[in-house]
Structures are given as structure tokens and as C-alpha cells.
Amino acid sequence: MTSEPADRPSRRALFWGTAIALAAGAAAVVLFVLPAETGIDPTGFGKSSGLSSMANPQADEALKRGQQHPDAFTPGNGTQAAEPGPKDRFTYELAPYEEIELKYVLDKGAPITFRWKADGPLNYDMHAHPFEGGEALTESYAVTRADQQAGRYVAAFSGIHGWHWQNRTLSTVRITLDTSGRISGSKLFGPHGEQDRALTPPAS
Template sequence: MSITANQPLPSTSRLLRATFIATAVAAVLLITTVLPAEYGVDPTGIGRTLGLTKLAETPVDSDPVAIATVTSINSDANQALAEKAKAAFGENNGQTLDAAATSLTTGPIRTDTLTVTLAPGKGAEVKAHLKQGAGAVYRWKATGEVAVDMHGERPDVKGAWTSYSVEAAQSEAEGTFIAPFDGTHGWYWQNRGTAPVDVSVEVIGFQADLYRP
């Protein structure tokens, strides 16, 4: 490929025109995408239509005030744990602390089981009362696939709940659970098939009960 040395330079008017176009494009991008995505400012409404304004929303987990509060609580708890450890066993350079890993609960450990039968197109709910911080190990199994919403509800609050796990088609699940607030916590299963389905659930932990509303 050869290079021609005598190519004419662009005129001043062409340079100004190109600069104007580039500036205009940058301004449009700033108004329609950058401002909605970064700062939630959406003067044209395009950012909301494209879902960009959601990017500017600060999640609770990244809220500096929330982080500072949790850090302060954890720090105080770890300090108290450090003093107990030092008094009981002396200082140990290899020891680290995480007081938040346990949540002491009073009351007996229970084992509860319950089975519900879901007719085609029907659903059922099973709940347990748990105090904030109380834990349980759970396992449920169905004779067919069901839609499931594992969730919790606060006392005296109607028509609102907090979902922990949602699946459109599942036949079994097991795991551990720590109640994030006082209230009822459990599952709603729905049979979307054409034959009846039995769902059996077992909970071992500090729940006060296991019941069908």
C-alpha cells in the first residue's frame, strides 16, 4: 500500500462541522444513557424506558450507612467475644473472630413433619413460627414437579411477604435457614400438572410449630 504525501488537509469548516457532530452525539449519549444510568437523572424518559435508571439505584447491601451500622455491630460483638476468649484461654495469635456466625436461641430443638396433597391446578402453604435469628434445617420432597415460593411474612402485615427462593418446577429441596425477622416462614407449592401431587416436608430446628394455614 502506498501513501500519498500531497493529500489536501480538511478545511476549517469541515473540522468545525465534525467537531459539532461529535459534541452533539456526546451530549445525546450523556442525556439519554450516562445520566440515567449513573445518577438516575432522566430528562427525556428514554433511560427509564431502557431500564437504565435502575442501574443508578443503590442496593441496600452497598448503602454506606447500612454497611457502617452492620460493621459497628459486628465489631462490638467480636470485641466482646475476644475478651471472653482471652479470659477463658488466653491470647492466641492464630485466632480470628466471627461472632455473627452463631445465633444463640433459647428453647428446645423440634422435629416437625407434614404432608399435603395438591390437586391439579391447586396450591397449599406450610408455615412455621420463627423468631429473628432462629435457625432450622429443612427438607421437602414432592411426588411430581411443583412451583414453589419459599418466603416469610411479618406479624400483622397483610398481603406482603419476603421471598427467599422461587422455582417454577421443582420436586425436592433441602437446606438451612436463619429467620431474618420474627414471623411465619415456609413454603407455598402449586401443582401445575394434571395429576395429584403429595408434598412432604421435615423441619428440624427452633421453630415453634409447623402448620398449614
């Protein structure tokens, strides 16, 4: 029995295959990467999709304000004891270049312990702002890229406190957050705007 040699792709087919791949890569950079990473939005797609908001030039100012409350956030390794009070579990799947924000309503001095973990790296901003003064007084306690974070947090003021996660990859990333403490409420900021969210205790 003789075997037929496999057909080799023609030079024209190779050329067009390479050209299509390069064009797709360039389109991804223009449509997704530039708006999210730099705020540059040549097509307008970044603004309409919300990607442009991922580039946050105000982050440095928010971090400076956060440094005025060095005792607000104490990093941990996830083994800290649960804080007395309500418990909550939040799970969400972030599509490529999607972002989501979860905030807890906390009174001044209210403590929480938390741990979140994702199955891929996420850009995140752990921040808060007071009811009086609003977002103009936002202060950040951690702005970085990681797949997990844990610790204890004590609210420096009455307001909303939490995380803004961004998936800057082309893969879906699943995140799970466990929190306990003196939580008065929860809010979700996503594709449908601001929504009140009921606390969801983890299954026993």
C-alpha cells in the first residue's frame, strides 16, 4: 500500500492566512488593548463599550488619599478569622476585557475580613469613597494586578467600600469573593449601572 503525500498549502494560501491573522491581531489592539490600557480610542468602540474607563489616570491621586489612612487595610494570607457579622459570597465570570465593581456599605470604623481568588490575573483597584463628598474623594488602598487578595479592612469613613476588577485578557476569568463583618449593604456596578445587591451567605 502506498501513501499519498499530504497536500501542502500554496504560497498564496499561506500569505492570506498570515495576513488575516495579522489583521485580526491589529484589530484586537485597536479595539480592545489601546482603549483599556491607555485610553486611546481611535474607533470610538472603547467609549461605547466602557473599555476606555479602564485607563484611570486618577489612580495616583486616589492612592495618595488612601495613604492618609494606613491602618484601613491590613493584608493577610486568607487564614484570618472571620469577622463577626453578616457573611457574603460573590462569584462572577468576567468575559474578555469586561469589568465589574462590587462595593459594601460600611459605617465608619466597621471592620470586615475578606478573601477573593480568581482563576486568572485581574487588574484591580481596592478603594472607597464617603457618602459626603462622593467619588471626588475616592481613596485607593491597592491598585495592581493579581489573581487573589486577602486581609482585614476597617472603614475610615461611612460610605461604600470595595473592588473594581478588570479582565484585560482574551480568556474568561472567574472570581470568588468571601467577606464577613459589619456589612450594612452591598452594591454592584456593572453593564446595567448601579444595582443594590442582596448579601449571599456561602452554603454551609
